[in-house]
Amino acid sequence: MDVPPRDWPPPLPLVVTSWPPPRGVKVAPARWVGGDAPQFRAFFEAVLRDGGEDALARIWNDAPRGPGARLTRWFCPGVPMHASGEPVPQRDGRTRHGFLVPARAALLALERGLVVRRVRPVEDA
Structure with a gap:
């Protein structure tokens, strides 16, 4: 599915439209x-x-x-993500928080260059 630039952001699932709007407007790409x-x-x-x-x-x-x-943040420009209420403590003392993001929109964002991939730094064993 290809979305022309004028049609960004993509249509979002109905459940996403009921999420509270994220604060501000994100301009930076998401980091994967x-x-x-x-x-x-x-x-x-x-x-x-x-x-x-x-x-x-x-x-x-x-x-x-x-x-x-x-509860709702930006995944990338035009695509929200919503806290799922699943905090998971990590060995390094930080906590990772579960979020939900529309999968189709995330794929389209990758195709549009709105997601930057970054290699995870090597962690201590």
């Missing part, structure tokens, strides 16, 4: 840590295959999320 473009694509394509065109993918974000933080 720990994989390359084929890995990113495979992950979201599997979510779509299993859940259909309106599927939401669960991703993990290590940005701090305090008690007063908004």
Whole structure:
């Protein structure tokens, strides 16, 4: 599915339109840590295959999320993500927070250059 520039952001699933709007407007691309473009694509394509065109993918974000933080943030420009309420403590003392993002929109964002892949730094064993 190709979305012409004038049609960005892509149509979002109905459930996403009921999310509270994220604060501000994100202009920077999303950062996908720990994989390359084929890995990113495979992950979201599997979510779509299993859940259909309106599927939401669960991703993990290590940005701090305090008690007063908004539930909905920007994944990339034009695509929101919503906190799923699943904090997971990590060995390094940080906490990763579960978010839901529209899988189809995430794939289109990759094709438009709105997602930057970054290799995860080597962690201490």
